[in-house]
Amino acid sequence: MTVKTLPMTDELHAYVVAHGTPPDEIMRDLIEETERSLPASAQMQVAPEQAAFLSLLTKLVGARHVVEIGTFTGLSSLAMARGLVEGGKVVCFDISDEFTSVARRYWERAGVSDRIDLRIGPAAERLRELPTEAHLDLSFIDADKTGYPPTGRSSSRAPGRAG
Template identity: 70%
Template sequence: MSTKSIAVTDELHAYIVAHGSPQDALTRELIDETVALLPADAEMQIAPEQAGLLTLLTRLVNARQAVEVGTFTGLSSLAIARGLASGGRLTCFDISEEYTAVARRYWARAGVDDRIELRIGPAAETLRSLPAEPHLDLAFIDADKTSYPVYWAELVPRMRAGGLIVVDNVLRGGRVLAPVSVADRAVADFNEAVLGDERVEPVMLPIADGLTLARRR
């Protein structure tokens, strides 16, 4: 089967960002500070074009109740918070006080800190503190890859009909085709499980390291 996808060079990526998801000064500063402060871990930050997409998706589902698993320095949470409907709330789950301290500063500077709640602790446990009934409009998963099935199991029943789950790093740099690590195998198995989950309608997109969008039936 032929493909219409093209290789994305650095120059083409810059063009995509400039024409599809332009960054404001605060976003650029957050990206730059993350790279400067945490050069070894900066790859955990979502891509700029993903930030623009997250804001758009949040608006499209008119999200008032959103959840993020894996906050890091806050780019994805900032993007989601900016797209929330009036009165909307975002609950973030992370294990690092150090990384999320950066996120807190930028939430405050962006004026969205009043709509974000951060809960520190293993998300496999803290997610269970959410109301059990279907109430979430949007969920974003971008944390420990081996725990993706656990996060999925906790979140899907809590999504309202038409709600959207967004999952990052579903391609693992292409290694899902031939997994070479425990995390690669976990994501490959997770992708198969999502495909067979009749509760959702999934689409996988080759954006950055791969995004799965799954709409709750």
């Protein structure tokens, strides 16, 4: 088994953006508000093309039970909530009431707040609240990047960039 990542060249990025699903008005507003009101932290937000991919992936696997660790202002959870099957739920773990207060407003505006269960507190502790039997269709871990064990791989991601 090889451990090789595909670099995101300028050409590949341009292709993904040109052929992907652009953010709608709600997502654009969320992205703009995050950049405007949280400029020192805005790089933690997933890129719009990553959000589109998360929505597509959620739809493709027919996800009913999703967990997100690291919600920030809610772009990725909004995208995944839109991709859920009927009756599905995204359980989000985050430590910030400040950042997730932005997320809550946009989830409400997008009509997906009933599909999202936000739990504030350290995910390492709060994950114990989930059922112990296998039940998750998708997990998105996007928090505490400095706490990840080293893999020996180099990353094509810019330092501090979420996603």
